[in-house]
Amino acid sequence: MLYREAGDFKTGYRADGQTFPIRLDRWGYYILLAVAVLVVPFLINDYWANAVFVPFLIYAIAALGLNILTGYAGQVSLGTGGFMAVGAYAVYKLMTAFPDISIVIHILLAGGITAIVGMLFGLPSLRIKGFYLAVATLAAQFFLVWLFNKVPWFYNYSASGQITAPTRTVLGHAVTGPATSAPAKYLICLAFVLVLAWVARNLTRGTSGRKWMAIRDMDIAAEIIGVNPLTAKLSAFAASSFFVGIAGALLFSVYLGAAEVGEAFGINKSFLVLFMIIIGGLGSIFGSFAGAAFMVLLPVLLKNLLVGQLGWPTDLAAHIELMIVGALIVLFLIVEPHGLARLWALTKEKLRLWPFPH
Amino acid sequence: MNVHASDGYTTADGRQIGPVVMDLKNITLRFGGVEAIKNISFDIRQGEIRAIIGPNGAGKSSMLNVISGFYVPQEGEVWFKGYRRGPMKPYEVARLGIARTFQNIALFDGMSVLDNIMTGRLNRMKSGFLSQAIWWGAAEREEIENRAQVEKIIDFLEIQNIRKTPVGRLPYGLKKRVELARALAAEPQLLLLDEPMAGMNVEEKEDMSRFILDVNDEFGTTIALIEHDMGVVMDLSDRVVVMDYGRKIGDGTPDEVRSNQEVIDAYLGVAHD
Numbered sequence: 001m002l003y004r005e006a007g008d009f010k011t012g013y014r015a016d017g018q019t020f021p022i023r024l025d026r027w028g029y030y031i032l033l034a035v036a037v038l039v040v041p042f043l044i045n046d047y048w049a050n051a052v053f054v055p056f057l058i059y060a061i062a063a064l065g066l067n068i069l070t071g072y073a074g075q076v077s078l079g080t081g082g083f084m085a086v087g088a089y090a091v092y093k094l095m096t097a098f099p100d101i102s103i104v105i106h107i108l109l110a111g112g113i114t115a116i117v118g119m120l121f122g123l124p125s126l127r128i129k130g131f132y133l134a135v136a137t138l139a140a141q142f143f144l145v146w147l148f149n150k151v152p153w154f155y156n157y158s159a160s161g162q163i164t165a166p167t168r169t170v171l172g173h174a175v176t177g178p179a180t181s182a183p184a185k186y187l188i189c190l191a192f193v194l195v196l197a198w199v200a201r202n203l204t205r206g207t208s209g210r211k212w213m214a215i216r217d218m219d220i221a222a223e224i225i226g227v228n229p230l231t232a233k234l235s236a237f238a239a240s241s242f243f244v245g246i247a248g249a250l251l252f253s254v255y256l257g258a259a260e261v262g263e264a265f266g267i268n269k270s271f272l273v274l275f276m277i278i279i280g281g282l283g284s285i286f287g288s289f290a291g292a293a294f295m296v297l298l299p300v301l302l303k304n305l306l307v308g309q310l311g312w313p314t315d316l317a318a319h320i321e322l323m324i325v326g327a328l329i330v331l332f333l334i335v336e337p338h339g340l341a342r343l344w345a346l347t348k349e350k351l352r353l354w355p356f357p358h
Numbered sequence: 359m360n361v362h363a364s365d366g367y368t369t370a371d372g373r374q375i376g377p378v379v380m381d382l383k384n385i386t387l388r389f390g391g392v393e394a395i396k397n398i399s400f401d402i403r404q405g406e407i408r409a410i411i412g413p414n415g416a417g418k419s420s421m422l423n424v425i426s427g428f429y430v431p432q433e434g435e436v437w438f439k440g441y442r443r444g445p446m447k448p449y450e451v452a453r454l455g456i457a458r459t460f461q462n463i464a465l466f467d468g469m470s471v472l473d474n475i476m477t478g479r480l481n482r483m484k485s486g487f488l489s490q491a492i493w494w495g496a497a498e499r500e501e502i503e504n505r506a507q508v509e510k511i512i513d514f515l516e517i518q519n520i521r522k523t524p525v526g527r528l529p530y531g532l533k534k535r536v537e538l539a540r541a542l543a544a545e546p547q548l549l550l551l552d553e554p555m556a557g558m559n560v561e562e563k564e565d566m567s568r569f570i571l572d573v574n575d576e577f578g579t580t581i582a583l584i585e586h587d588m589g590v591v592m593d594l595s596d597r598v599v600v601m602d603y604g605r606k607i608g609d610g611t612p613d614e615v616r617s618n619q620e621v622i623d624a625y626l627g628v629a630h631d
Contacts, residue, residue, distance in 0.1 A: 013505040014498070202493040206501060207483045214466050214477050221464035224426060225540070226452030226481040235487065283468065 003351040019201055036190060041183040049182035050255075056296045057189035058250045063276040063288035064200045065243025070274070071282035072204055073236035074216025075125050079137035081269030082144035083241050084248030085261050086114045089154050091249035092163040095176075096156055103168040103175060103253070107192070111246040117144075118241020125233045129219075141270055148261040164258040176253045185254050192250060196243060201285050203239060212236050213283070244273075279332055281341025290340035294332075298325055366403060369596050376404025378437075379580050380425060380548055385434035387420055394420040395431065396604040402548065407574055408582045409591045412601035413624060418584045419461060421601065422550050425582065426458050427451030439547070453481050457546035459537045461553045461584075467526035471536050474525055475511060478543030479504045508543055514576070515539050515569060531562040535569070542573060549573070551583040555590055563587065567594060592616065600624070 010016040020026040090110035121140040167177025211232040214222035280291020306317040380402040387395040423429040436443045485496035592612040600608035602624040
């Protein structure tokens with residue numbers, strides 16, 4: 001009854017093309033934004049930052065990136081973990097080589113470096129599709145992890161083979177290193193998420209997005225219409241890897257603080273991010289967030305429930321938790337194969353008519 | 359009316375047909391040992407509706423694919439607007455101003471009708487990646503300008519009510535119309551229609567015929583079409599090429615073709631003795 005477009009007239013193409021065409025959506029978005037920026041930083045503590053908010057925000061960036069490639073451009077990738085590693089090692093090398101330059105610039109540059117690497121590994125996509133491409137990107141995953149393990153230059157010849165983030169500040173507050181406060185971690189990640197989500201939305205609603213979706217839906221027709229498959233696919237790989245690289249850089253420098261490549265950026269990470277976009281919804285910005293939230297929050301919730309409320313032993317809870325998460329993923333996909341984003345869209349369709357059935 | 363004159367002619371209904379736009383000279387196309395097109399020459403003139411007909415397997419779609427640049431013939435020359443066309447990628451041909459629809463609809467199912475038609479204008483949208491990323495300047499301006507053009511086509515084809523519907527949900531007849539809209543959005547100089555009326559009922563065929571005539575009339579678009587419905591072909595087209603087993607067996611006005619003995623034989627079959 002309240003949630004509908006009736007009476008909300010658009011008088012120009014600009015207004016018609018906006019992200020949230022329904023007034024209630026728009027207000028909901030503004031309120032969410034206000035809470036995220038103005039309320040959460042004052043309430044957040046170490047537990048909430050480390051267990052919930054920071055991983056959610058970082059994985060949301062990674063999911064946005066993979067969704068551009070897989071959801072919008074239709075190119076399956078299992079190399080997300082490897083590309084996150086590129087972002088992490090790039091930012092590490094930049095941080096240690098140029099300590100005077102702002103970490104924000106380093107993170108952006110790390111994204112740029114990952115974009116170039118992503119384009120390189122995207123070249124096979126010009127010849128192969130589907131599962132075969134997935135296998136080719138899997139090769140990228142294993143090769144990159146191997147590379148960062150084998151070449152000591154990447155981890156500055158440290159004895160442990162680990163990379164450790166030195167302390168860096170933004171506007172006088174430490175955002176990396178051991179002394180970082182919870183609000184600082186949260187805010188730097190939030191800033192990147194807000195800007196990148198906006199960029200992702202802009203890219204996908206315009207010419208580039210249409211080229212990507214055309215290639216995804218029917219590549220031959222796309223080509224005959226005038227889409228150059230070379231630039232369309234490689235730009236998707238570049239944009240996607242840029243996002244994934246930034247997620248990797250943030251994961252290492254802000255969240256983990258220290259990382260060993262096989263452990264932090266293994267094949268598990270690739271699957272985790274892939275699950276996020278499948279559960280959240282392919283080809284949907286909202287879906288990237290929903291999927292990231294689902295995969296990050298569900299284990300935390302279950303742990304709280306099983307260990308905190310029911311008092312189970314931690315090791316038992318950890319195993320049961322894996323099973324429940326797995327079962328829930330299957331359940332969700334059976335209920336709605338198109339993911340949470342579709343579920344959300346259906347709910348909104350229903351809401352438009354509520355309380356009437358038709 | 360002399361349709362074989364070199365500098366154009368006037369049709370029975372008084373439309374002025376211009377010079378040759380697309381000239382195909384001695385085209386031969388082979389797939390391995392199979393000759394799909396055997397030494398065929400014909401031309402398409404500015405502003406006319408040119409039909410290619412023939413029984414199943416005659417090589418009509420292959421011919422259309424040669425024109426659209428999807429197949430490169432082994433022999434022969436393709437001349438477009440006075441220039442000989444070398445081997446080109448399909449997307450380069452699109453940039454020359456040739457648009458087409460497909461026999462079995464090739465729309466982008468995951469996108470809305472509006473987005474599908476907007477893809478037709480991709481070649482006119484030049485804003486840079488960075489401008490698109492921040493949705494500032496060229497990207498937004500271009501989006502709004504092209505949207506206005508697309509809305510004209512939506513109006514023209516009477517599909518206003520479905521513009522935000524995902525294409526996958528539309529019935530067949532409307533999909534065909536959206537595909538025509540997408541091809542028109544490119545403002546092509548030559549529009550290729552591969553069986554625009556296949557699988558349609560009488561009413562849908564009437565609608566589609568009207569749209570094809572309107573497009574030709576309103577925008578002056580040159581149209582080459584393949585169609586099996588003889589009634590439609592004879593009513594719509596100015597000149598007809600008839601193919602059979604990869605050869606050209608007839609070329610001329612619908613009346614000339616209708617009375618051509620070889621064409622009648624090809625369609626009705628001929629007794630072998």
